[in-house]
Every structure is written in C-alpha cells, then in structure tokens.
Amino acid sequence: xxxxxxxxxxxxxxxxxxxxxxxxxxxxxxxxxxxxxxxxxxxxxxxxxxxxxxxxxxxxxxxxxxxxxxxxxxxxxxxxxxxxxxxxxxxxxxxxxxxxxxxxxxxxxxxxxxxxxxxxxxxxxxxxxxxxxxxxxxxxxxxxxxxxxxxxxxxxxxxxxxxxxxxxxxxxxxxxxxxxxxxxxxxxxxxxxxxxxxxxxxxxxxxxxxxxxxxxxxxxxxxxxxxxxxxxxxxxxxxxxxxxxxxxxxxxxxxxxxxxxxxxxxxxxxxxxxxxxxxxxxxxxxxxxxxxxxxxxxxxxxxxxxxxxxxxxxxxxxxxxxxxxxxxxxxxxxxxxxxxxxxxxxxxxxxxxxxxxxxxxxxxxxxxxxxxxxxxxxxxxxxxxxxxxxxxxxxxxxxxxxxxxxxxxxxxxxxxxxxxxxxxxxxxxxxxxxxxxxxxxxxxxxxxxxxxxxxxxxxxxxxxxxxxxxxxxxxxxxxxxxxxxxxxxxxxxxxxxxxxxxxxxxxxxxxxxxxxxxxxxxxxxxxxxxxxxxxxxxxxxxxxxxxxxxxxxxxxxxxxxxxxxxxxxxxxxxxxxxxxxxxxx
Amino acid sequence: xxxxxxxxxxxxxxxxxxxxxxxxxxxxxxxxxxxxxxxxxxxxxxxxxxxxxxxxxxxxxxxxxxxxxxxxxxxxxxxxxxxxxxxxxxxxxxxxxxxxxxxxxxxxxxxxxxxxxxxxxxxxxxxxxxxxxxxxxxxxxxxxxxxxxxxxxxxxxxxxxxxxxxxxxxxxxxxxxxxxxxxxxxxxxxxxxxxxxxxxxxxxxxxxxxxxxxxxxxxxxxxxxxxxxxxxxxxxxxxxxxxxxxxxxxxxxxxxxxxxxxxxxxxxxxxxxxxxxxxxxxxxxxxxxxxxxxxxxxxxxxxxxxxxxxxxxxxxxxxxxxxxxxxxxxxx
Numbered sequence: 032x033x034x035x036x037x038x039x040x041x042x043x044x045x046x047x048x049x050x051x052x053x054x055x056x057x058x059x060x061x062x063x064x065x066x067x068x069x070x071x072x073x074x075x076x077x078x079x080x081x082x083x084x085x086x087x088x089x090x091x092x093x094x095x096x097x098x099x100x101x102x103x104x105x106x107x108x109x110x111x112x113x114x115x116x117x118x119x120x121x122x123x124x125x126x127x128x129x130x131x132x133x134x135x136x137x138x139x140x141x142x143x144x145x146x147x148x149x150x151x152x153x154x155x156x157x158x159x160x161x162x163x164x165x166x167x168x169x170x171x172x173x174x175x176x177x178x179x180x181x182x183x184x185x186x187x188x189x190x191x192x193x194x195x196x197x198x199x200x201x202x203x204x205x206x207x208x209x210x211x212x213x214x215x216x217x218x219x220x221x222x223x224x225x226x227x228x229x230x231x232x233x234x235x236x237x238x239x240x241x242x243x244x245x246x247x248x249x250x251x252x253x254x255x256x257x258x259x260x261x262x263x264x265x266x267x268x269x270x271x272x273x274x275x276x277x278x279x280x281x282x283x284x285x286x287x288x289x290x291x292x293x294x295x296x297x298x299x300x301x302x303x304x305x306x307x308x309x310x311x312x313x314x315x316x317x318x319x320x321x322x323x324x325x326x327x328x329x330x331x332x333x334x335x336x337x338x339x340x341x342x343x344x345x346x347x348x349x350x351x352x353x354x355x356x357x358x359x360x361x362x363x364x365x366x367x368x369x370x371x372x373x374x375x376x377x378x379x380x381x382x383x384x385x386x387x388x389x390x391x392x393x394x395x396x397x398x399x400x401x402x403x404x405x406x407x408x409x410x411x412x413x414x415x416x417x418x419x420x421x422x423x424x425x426x427x428x429x430x431x432x433x434x435x436x437x438x439x440x441x442x443x444x445x446x447x448x449x450x451x452x453x454x455x456x457x458x459x460x461x462x463x464x465x466x467x468x469x470x471x472x473x474x475x476x477x478x479x480x481x482x483x484x485x486x487x488x489x490x491x492x493x494x495x496x497x498x499x500x501x502x503x504x505x506x507x508x509x510x511x512x513x514x515x516x517x518x519x520x521x522x523x524x525x526x527x528x529x530x531x532x533x534x535x536x537x538x539x540x541x542x543x544x545x546x547x548x549x550x551x552x553x554x555x556x557x558x559x560x561x562x563x564x565x566x567x568x569x570x571x572x573x574x575x576x577x578x579x580x581x582x583x584x585x586x587x588x589x590x591x592x593x594x595x596x597x598x599x600x601x602x603x604x605x606x607x608x609x610x611x612x613x614x615x616x
Numbered sequence: 617x618x619x620x621x622x623x624x625x626x627x628x629x630x631x632x633x634x635x636x637x638x639x640x641x642x643x644x645x646x647x648x649x650x651x652x653x654x655x656x657x658x659x660x661x662x663x664x665x666x667x668x669x670x671x672x673x674x675x676x677x678x679x680x681x682x683x684x685x686x687x688x689x690x691x692x693x694x695x696x697x698x699x700x701x702x703x704x705x706x707x708x709x710x711x712x713x714x715x716x717x718x719x720x721x722x723x724x725x726x727x728x729x730x731x732x733x734x735x736x737x738x739x740x741x742x743x744x745x746x747x748x749x750x751x752x753x754x755x756x757x758x759x760x761x762x763x764x765x766x767x768x769x770x771x772x773x774x775x776x777x778x779x780x781x782x783x784x785x786x787x788x789x790x791x792x793x794x795x796x797x798x799x800x801x802x803x804x805x806x807x808x809x810x811x812x813x814x815x816x817x818x819x820x821x822x823x824x825x826x827x828x829x830x831x832x833x834x835x836x837x838x839x840x841x842x843x844x845x846x847x848x849x850x851x852x853x854x855x856x857x858x859x860x861x862x863x864x865x866x867x868x869x870x871x872x873x874x875x876x877x878x879x880x881x882x883x884x885x886x887x888x889x890x891x892x893x894x895x896x897x898x899x900x901x902x903x904x905x906x907x908x909x910x911x912x913x914x915x916x917x918x919x920x921x922x923x924x925x926x927x928x929x930x931x932x933x934x935x936x937x938x939x940x941x942x943x944x945x946x947x948x
Contacts, residue, residue, distance in 0.1 A: 337912035339703045389694050392724055397702040453794075453890055456906075460724055463895045467692045467725070478895055482794070 075589075075596045075605065076355035078129050081613060083301075083594035088612030090302040090593075093316050094329035097279050097309045102262035103246030104181050105191040109357075109509070109602050110330050112246065116298065116608035117284050117305060118165075118267035121249045122156050122175065122228070123240055124297050127609035129597040134410070134513045136240050139297050140170065140250070140268070144240075151235030151555050158226040163289040164252050165267040171225035174250035180217050182247040183207040187258045192511060194242040198232055209258060235553045237560045241512035270300035281308040299595065301611030314338070317588075321348060326590040326612075331604035333585030339398065342588055351591045354398050357603020358410045358518060359509030359583040361394055361457075362403075363449075363465060364536035365576055368493065369502050372447075376439035378575035379420070381503065383432035384472045385465050388425035390580045393460035400581030406519060407568045408582040410600045413515045413561035417569050422579065432472045444473025447502030450490050452483035458505045461580070465503065476503070487532040494530070496538075504536050507583070513601055515564025516551055523571055524548050537576040544570055592616075651866075654942040661938015667931035675738040682731040685718060689735045690896045693717075693726035703913065711916030719920050722903070723910050729917070732898035733924050739806075739899050740928065743813045744879040748872050750818030755825030756868060760856050762826070763833025774830070777823035785820040786885070792816060793891035806897040813892065817882045825871050829864055836860055866943040873936035877929040884925055900925050 070080045098111045103119045106112065116124075124139035126132070138144055140162060145154040162170040181188055182195050184207025199219045208216060221229045232239060242248065255266055263276060270292075271284035284305040292300070307329060310316050317338035319325045328334070334342065342348045363385065371377040387402045394400050402425050404418035421428065436442055447469075451462035459480060466476045479499055481489045489495050490504050510518035521527060525540025544567055551563035571577065589596055589605060592613050599606040655661060674681065682688055696717070698707040704724040706712030711720030711729065719729040762773035796812050836842060837860070845859050886892045887901030895902075900921040907918035 336703060336705075336909045340701070340705070340913040343701055343703065386692075386694070389692055389725070392694050392697060392704045395724075396697075396704040459895060464692065464725060466896060467690055470690070480894070 070350050070591060070596070072349050073353055073355065075353040076129070076598045078597070079609075080596040081594040083611055083613060084299070085594065085611060085613065085615065086301045086303070087615040088302050089304040089306060089616065090327075090607070090610055090612065091325040092305065092307045092327050092329040092607065093319065093325045094307065094309055095311065095313045095316060096330045097281075098307075099190070100262045101265050101273060101276060101282075102188060102191075103249045103251075103265065104178070104188050105262060106246055107191055108330075109604060113331075113599070113602050113604060113607045114307065114329070115246045116269070116606070117271040118265065118269040118273055118287070119246045119249045120162075120268040120295070120298075121244055121246070122158075123244050125244065125599070125601050126297055127299065127595070127597065127599070127606050131410070131600065133597075133600050133606070134412075136244055137297060139295070140175070147555070149231075151237070151553065152232045154230040154232070154239065156228050156230075158228070159294050160226065161291055161294050162268065163291075164250075164255075165272040165287045165289055166252070166255065167289050168252055168254075170250045170268060172222040172228040173225065174252055175228055175248070176216065176220045176222050177208060177253045177256075178249050178251040179220055179247065180205075180208040180211070181251055181256070183217065184209050184258075191247055192242075192245050194238070194245070194511075195247055198236060198239055198242055199230065201233060208253070235555075237552060237554050237557065238512065238514055238516050241514060241517065244512070270295070270298050271305060279309050281306065283307075298608050299611070300608075301595070305607075320588050320590070323590055323592070326593055327605060327607065327610070328587060329607070331585060331587055333395075333399065333587055336395070338588070339395075339586055342586065343398075348588065352586055352588045353596070353598050353605065354584050354586045355598045355600075355603075356401055356409060356582045356584050357509060358408045358513060358600070359507060359603060360403055360406060360408055360518075361390075361400060361461070361505075361507045361580045361583055362406065363390075363461070363578040363580060364504045364506060364522075365578065366496060366502050366504070366537055367576065368538045369447075369497060369500055371439060371441055371445050372502050374439045375575055376435045377441060377445075380432045380435035380439065380472065380474075381469070382420040382422070382575050382578055383428040383435060384474070385468045385578050386425060386427040387422050387580070389427075389464040389468060390461055390578075391425070393464045394457045394581055394583075398584060398586040399457075400583045403579035403582045405568050405572045406522070406577055406579050407515060407564065408510075408518065410603075411510060411513055411515055411518045411564075412557060413564035413568065415565060415568075417565075417572060419572050420575075427468050427471060429471055436472060436474075444475065446475045446477070448477045448479050448500050449503040449505065450479045450481065450496075450499070450501045451505040452486065453480035454483035458483075458507075461505045462503075465505070465578075490536060491532045491534070492530060493528065493533060493538055496536070503578075506536065508534070509583070509603065514557070515561060515567065516548070519564060519567060519571070520548050523567065523576065539571075539574065539576050541570070541574070651939075651942040655938055658938040658941065660934050661942070664931040664934030664936075664938065667927065668935050671737055671928055671931070672741060674734055675741040678731075678734045678738045681734050682728075685716075685728075685730060687717070687728035687731045689727060689731040689898050691727065693721055693728070696721055696726045697723070705910065705914045706917075711914050711920075713916070720916050722906070722917055723914050727896075729920055732903065733900070733920060736898040736900045736903065736921065736924065737928070739810070739893055739897065740880050740883055740925075743810060743817065743883040744876045746810075746814035747816075747818035747821060747879045747882075748875045750814060751821035751825055751875060752868060752872050754818070755822035756829050756861075756864070758822065759826040759829025760833045760860055760864070763830040764837050764852070764856055764860065766834075770830070773826070777826050780820060780823045783820065789816045789820070789886055790889060790891050793886065806893045809893045809897075813883055813886065816886075817879050821875060821879065825868065825875065828867055828871055832864055832867055833860055836863055870936060870940040870943060873932060873939055877932040877936075880925065880928055880932070 074080050099108050100106045103115055120139050122141040123136045126137050140158055141156040142159045145156045147154055158172055164170060179195055183205045187209055201219050205217050219231045250268060252266055267287045270287055270290045272287045274283045274285055276282035313335050314337060316328060317334045320328060342352055365378045365381055366372050391400055391402060404422045407414035449462045449465055451458040462478045466478060469476045508522060521534040523539055523544055525545050528535050528538055547563045547567045551560040554560040594611040594613050595609040597606050597609060696707055696712055698705050706721045713720040717728050722729055758773050762770040793812060842855060842859055845855050884901030887899040888905040892901055893899050903921035911918050
C-alpha cells in the first residue's frame with residue numbers, strides 16, 4: 032500500500048514541477064545590453080560588421096551535419112560551397128561583399144572576364160600566371176578542362192551539380208575522363224595553350240558563367256585524381272589545405288604555402304587555421320556558440336528553438352545575429368493536372384484561402400522566413416513586389432476565395448490531398464495550416480505524408496501525383512545561382528516535366544512561359560534576362576501555379592570576436608572565407 | 617455449467633448467528649461478490665478505477681466537452697501566439713492558459729490544448745481497448761486450444777507465440793504503418809490508421825495473454841470437473857467454452873486491464889515516432905514528440921500530454937493490480 036501511495040504522490044510532484052518550470056519560462060531575462068564592438072541585429076545582412084585586416088587566430092566552425100563531399104565536383108550543400116571558398120578556386124567567383132554586390136561574378140583564376148563571341152556560344156578565358164596546386168604544381172588550362180570532364184563521370188562522382196553537362200555535352204554523351212580513351216577528351220572545351228581555355232556551347236546560355244563559378248569547374252590535377260576517393264584528400268588552389276579529414280568527425284584547414292595573395296583578390300584568408308567539427312547534439316552546439324567557445328554554426332540553418340528564445344530576449348546576444356532572406360522559397364505547388372485544379376479559378380481560391388502568416392508560423396515564425404508575394408525572392412534579379420492575391424497581408428481572404436470557388440463551379444468546396452515530406456516536420460506543419468485554412472472555405476484536404484528521401488519517385492513522378500490525387504504539394508526550392516533561370520526554370524519549364532525526379536510539380540507547360548525562358552537564355556545582357564523573368568514570374572502568379580509561402584531565413588548567431596562578418600546573398604548565409612578573429616586566438 | 621474454482625478464498629469467519637445483524641445475515645455469496653467486497657476495501661485500486669471511468673467518459677463525451685468550453689481541436693488561433701518574440705510560442709504564461717483555453721494552446725498553430733487532449737483521450741482509448749479486445753480474442757482461443765489439446769496443436773501455437781514474442785515488434789510496426797495505403801475499406805482520413813494501429817498492437821499483444829491462458833488451461837484440463845464433463849459425453853468445444861472459459865474469466869480480466877496501459881504506451885510510442893494517426897487528428901504521443909523542440913520555451917506543451925499519458929497509464933495499472941488482488945488474493 033505504501034508504495035502505491037508514493038506513486039500517487041509522484042503524480043502530484045510531477046504536476047507541481049510542471050507549474051514551476053512553466054513559471055520559470057514566463058519570466059523573461061532582461062539583463063545584458065550590447066557587450067561588444069558595435070554590432071547590431073542584422074547589421075551583417077547589409078554591411079561588413081567589425082571590418083579588419085588583422086590576420087591570425089583559429090576559426091572554429093561546428094556543424095550538426097557533415098559535409099556531403101569535399102570533392103569540389105560533388106559537394107552540393109550550400110554550406111559546403113561556403114567552405115569551398117577556402118580551398119577551391121574557379122575561373123570566376125563571387126567577391127566577399129555584402130548585399131547585391133556579392134552577386135557580381137569576378138575573375139578569379141582568369142585574368143579577366145571572358146571574351147564572348149559566336150552569338151554568345153564561345154567563351155575564351157586567359158588564366159592568371161603563378162597559380163599553383165597545394166603540391167606545388169602550376170595550374171594550367173588543361174587542369175581546368177580535366178576538372179570539368181570529371182563532372183561528366185556521374186557514375187563515379189554522382190550527386191553534384193550537373194549544369195555543365197547540359198551546357199557542354201554535344202550530344203555524344205561524353206562519359207567522363209575515366210572511361211574516355213580519346214586523348215582530346217571533351218571536345219567542346221579546348222586548351223590551345225596552358226593559359227588559354229575556350230568553351231563552345233551548343234546554345235547560348237546567359238547562365239553559363241554562374242555554372243563556371245561552381246566547384247565542378249575548378250582545376251583538378253589528373254595525376255592526383257583517384258576518382259571517388261579524391262574527396263578524402265582534395266588538393267587546394269585556394270588559401271588553405273584540408274588536413275585530417277575523418278567522415279562524421281570533421282577536419283582542419285591550414286595555410287596553403289603555394290597560395291600567393293597577389294594572384295587572389297577574392298579571398299582575404301585572415302585566420303591561420305580553420306577547424307570544422309561535426310557534433311550530433313544541436314542544443315549543445317548552440318550553447319557552445321552562445322558561450323563563445325566556438326565561432327559559427329557551419330550549417331547555418333539557424334539555432335534551435337531553445338536558443339532562439341534566449342537570443343531574442345537578450346539584447347547583447349541578439350546584436351550578434353543575422354537573419355536575412357536566402358534565395359530559397361518554401362511554397363505549395365498547385366497541380367494543374369489534378370481536378371479540380373485544372374481550373375484556374377479553383378487554383379486562385381487556394382491563393383486566397385491559405386494564410387501566409389500561418390505558413391510562416393509553421394516554419395518557425397517571422398525569424399524563419401518573410402512572406403513571399405510571388406515566386407522570385409528579393410535576391411534574384413527581376414524580382415519585384417507583384418502581388419495579385421494581396422498575399423502581403425498574410426491573411427486568409429475567405430470572401431475572395433469563396434468567390435473564386437463559385438467561378439470555378441465548386442461553390443460548396445471539394446476534396447483534395449496535400450503532399451508533405453514526413454521527414455521535414457516544418458513541411459507537415461505547413462500542410463496542417465493549409466488544411467485548416469482550406470476547411471474554412473469548405474475544401475476538405477487530406478494530408479499524404481511520404482519519405483523525403485523518396486521525393487524523386489513520389490512527388491517527382493506525375494503518375495504518382497495523379498493516382499494519389501495530390502492537388503497541393505508542400506516543397507521548397509533554393510536557387511544554385513542568382514538568376515531568374517536558376518530560381519524558376521526547373522519549376523515551370525514545361526519541357527522539363529519528366530517521369531521521375533520531376534521538379535515541375537504543377538505540370539505547367541505554357542508556350543508563353545517556355546518562350547520567355549528561351550529568350551532569357553539567349554540574352555547577352557543580364558538585365559534583359561531579368562526582365563524576361565519578371566514577365567515569367569507575373570504569369571506564374573496570374574495562373575496561380577504556386578502559393579509562394581515564405582522566403583526562407585534563419586536566425587544565426589556568430590561569435591562577437593569575429594571580424595568582417597557579412598551575409599553572402601548567393602549562398603544565403605555568412606561568408607566564412609571573409610571572417611577573421613579580433614583577438615588573434 | 618460448473619461453478620468457477622475460486623472457492624478457496626471464500627471461507628468466511630463463522631460468527632454466531634445471534635451477533636449478526638439481520639441485514640448482514642450470511643447468505644451464499646458469489647465469488648464475484650466477494651471480489652467486489654475486497655476491491656471496495658482497496659482505496660488505491662478504487663481511485664484508479666474511478667479515474668479510468670472518468671477517462672472513458674471524457675473520451676466518449678469529447679465533442680460535448682469541447683462544445684461546453686466552445687473550442688474545437690482543429691481551429692488555428694495564431695493571433696494568440698507571441699508575435700513580438702516571433703518564434704511561434706503561445707503568448708502569456710503557462711502555454712497561454714486562459715479562461716477560454718483552459719490548458720493553453722499549442723505552439724505554431726495556437727490550437728486549443730484542452731480539446732486536443734480530450735480528443736487525444738478518445739483516440740488513445742479506442743486504440744487501447746480495440747487492440748486489447750483483439751489480443752484477448754486471439755490469445756484466449758489460441759491459449760485454450762494449446763493448453764487443452766496439447767500435442768502438436770500446443771507445439772505449433774507455442775512456437776508461433778515464441779516467434780511473435782521474439783519479433784522486432786516496433787520496427788515491424790513502423791515499417792507496416794509507413795507503407796499502409798491511405799484508404800482502407802472505403803475509409804479515409806485517420807480511420808484506416810486507427811484500424812491498422814489496433815491490428816498491429818493487438819496482433820503483437822496476444823501471445824502475452826495466450827501464454828497465461830495456456831498455462832491455466834493446462835492445469836485445468838486435468839481437474840475432476842473436466843473429467844466429469846468428458847465422461848458425460850461433452851465434446852471438446854463444449855468443454856473449452858462451457859467448462860474452461862468460465863474458470864479463466866478472472867485472469868483474463870486482470871491481464872486485459874493490465875494490457876490496456878501497455879497499449880496506450882504503444883500507441884503513444886508509434887505516434888511519437890510519426891507513424892500514428894494522421895494530422896490534424898490529435899494524439900498524445902504526437903503532441904509529446906512535437907513538444908520536444910519547445911521544452912525550454914513552452915514546457916507546458918510537454919507537460920500536459922505527458923501528464924495525460926502518465927495519469928491514464930497509472931490509473932489503469934493501479935486498478936488492474938487491485939483487481940488481481942481482489943480476484944486472486946493468493947497470487948503475488
């Protein structure tokens with residue numbers, strides 16, 4: 032009997048505990064107040080925080096996620112691209128500058144921007160002299176060509192960006208350097224001498240330079256290439272070399288003695304050493320970050336909710352954070368091939384019914400994203416404030432939604448299904464919020480969850496979408512490079528609809544949109560291409576193909592001892608390669 | 617029909633007739649009556665039983681209770697979230713508790729937690745009772761057959777039970793629930809999920825009760841009344857259901873009561889792992905799993921479903937323990 036009474040008493044204790052812990056959380060800390068050198072909240076989004084040229088110290092990067100690959104042809108995570116800025120250089124690259132200036136490509140290994148001839152199909156680069164690999168071998172144009180050839184070997188080096196394949200393959204399905212026996216290699220890339228490289232494209236493509244800025248276009252020394260194993264010991268052309276890489280543990284980067292500052296205007300290379308450490312405990316990472324024992328969360332996905340609460344209520348911590356929009360949009364696609372969404376008015380009803388604010392909250396609140404009114408995020412050229420459905424208000428507009436339903440012949444609503452990745456809890460929350468909003472206009476939505484790693488064969492398969500009657504699909508897309516094409520074309524180009532791995536979820540195949548996509552690709556001037564994408568974006572919204580949701584942001588804290596802190600718009604995160612330490616430790 | 621065997625504990629103190637008040641005259645008391653008298657004296661078990669009855673009422677009356685407080689479990693109240701902090705946590709202390717939202721609201725969507733907990737009780741209890749019923753039916757039939765017939769029947773059934781007990785139940789359930797189609801027997805929404813949960817939990821639960829019934833049946837089949845029934849020409853089915861079953865009611869009742877809290881925990885665990893009922897249907901396990909990322913900023917959200925599971929499981933266990941003591945005082 033005694034033990035049982037104790038058990039009942041334990042219930043009371045737990046209840047009492049619940050009350051006290053709740054009470055603690057409600058008393059918000061009001062201490063603190065600007066403990067460092069002049070940084071203010073989000074200053075790094077538009078300016079350089081703590082500018083300095085002081086070298087030295089160790090930059091400590093931690094991450095809950097390991098790199099996908101250190102091989103520059105494979106790495107595809109945005110933070111890995113950020114890390115590549117320490118050891119990978121390409122013909123062209125992005126400068127370390129805040130704001131839109133950071134999106135303007137500059138020559139890096141090339142001595143100048145290329146001469147473009149033959150109606151935009153031929154690009155000729157001259158290389159700088161005095162550039163060496165980290166083993167002391169000089170870099171020649173043939174190394175760059177070899178690096179690009181490796182991207183074609185998708186059987187050995189899969190999962191990286193493959194834009195260069197579609198740019199440079201001449202229909203021969205070039206198999207990559209490991210299988211190709213022809214000494215001339217990839218014929219669309221020519222190297223008349225060691226310091227000249229010529230690219231011959233099949234079609235003019237105003238995005239080509241952005242593809243050349245990716246790691247896959249960086250030089251690789253053929254003698255040191257061992258295929259899939261190269262990722263374990265990549266050579267460097269940048270200011271640092273990678274040492275001691277252990278998968279799921281991390282690595283160090285130390286100075287590359289063959290890197291010559293005089294050949295490099297894009298990388299400041301201030302720290303003496305950089306350490307990258309993988310941890311499994313996100314809350315532990317946050318607490319180390321906040322107590323100053325590490326410098327930056329390398330994955331840059333934002334601190335956990337617990338740390339968010341602490342940072343936002345402590346002004347001295349909030350001063351050292353950045354929370355700027357990335358070129359990533361979290362949208363809900365509306366299926367034009369699934370009834371009743373084949374009718375544009377039914378699609379418009381969805382645009383009016385869903386509450387943008389609830390979608391934003393589902394993703395974690397105003398720090399996790401800003402309301403999008405159309406499908407081009409602000410960092411993309413051609414973006415504007417086009418807002419045909421008054422989405423800036425962020426509210427459910429039941430009257431307008433019901434009017435659209437009536438126009439589409441379904442005044443009493445209908446049933447549909449929302450697909451969401453069970454592996455992305457925020458996507459599921461978006462789906463639940465959309466479900467609740469649609470219920471208010473009489474639309475009954477069921478939620479179909481699927482494993483996100485299978486998205487290529489589920490939502491990426493139009494057949495699967497049709498057989499499961501998926502009318503709405505919660506998904507996200509971030510551009511790989513800052514152009515309208517990099518952001519939008521895969522989502523809306525009707526000629527890219529495929530049996531599996533499809534990204535044009537709405538299955539829109541609109542001649543007008545397709546024509547403008549081609550016009551933009553042929554444009555020699557970025558402003559012309561941007562204007563085309565403004566038109567495309569407006570038409571996408573007029574056709575109500577996507578509920579744009581939010582442009583993603585993450586609340587990231589950085590150690591106040593860091594210098595030259597700035598947000599890189601291209602990567603949507605802090606520019607690691609610009610960072611230095613003020614205390615030299 | 618033969619009288620159940622629990623006669624050993626029925627001997628009562630012989631009291632001189634003149635000392636006994638008229639109303640309390642010793643008459644023949646049934647074993648059930650005796651068990652009830654014992655149970656009444658066990659205050660803890662009685663308390664557990666009352667809580668169990670209350671919970672069942674809450675589950676049945678969920679729509680009425682929600683209508684009484686004027687809330688429903690699916691309506692968003694994002695205007696009640698803390699807009700200045702902006703991370704989707706409820707405004708105000710104790711997870712946004714107020715006179716309209718008695719237990720507060722959940723983060724991100726601001727749905728009323730009281731309604732979600734009450735509807736969550738409905739789901740938990742439907743799954744727990746449904747799967748217990750399934751497990752008892754399979755377990756009793758298989759256990760009695762194994763114990764009574766013996767031989768190869770016993771070998772086969774016992775080996776099946778061994779296999780099921782050794783089966784990686786949780787992994788199998790996760791795999792099965794994640795590949796289940798969304799529509800089943802013409803049901804959509806959460807209906808098919810509830811059926812599959814009942815099936816999975818019940819199917820893996822029956823060997824526990826099956827083993828106990830088999831053991832009991834094994835000892836009972838040698839007893840005189842079974843011999844008597846057989847010599848009078850009773851068939852196997854008659855003996856199983858008319859002779860053995862009534863004597864097995866007590867252990868079955870006890871183990872069913874003790875199985876229900878395990879099933880509640882199983883349902884919570886599967887929901888916690890994301891393979892339970894589909895959103896927006898509320899479930900305690902799902903709420904608990906969701907609350908993990910808010911435990912520092914909104915601990916109320918974790919405590920409430922946690923307490924709901926805790927109280928339910930505890931009261932079923934206390935009641936089950938008391939019931940066992942009452943029905944079989946010689947048992948441990």
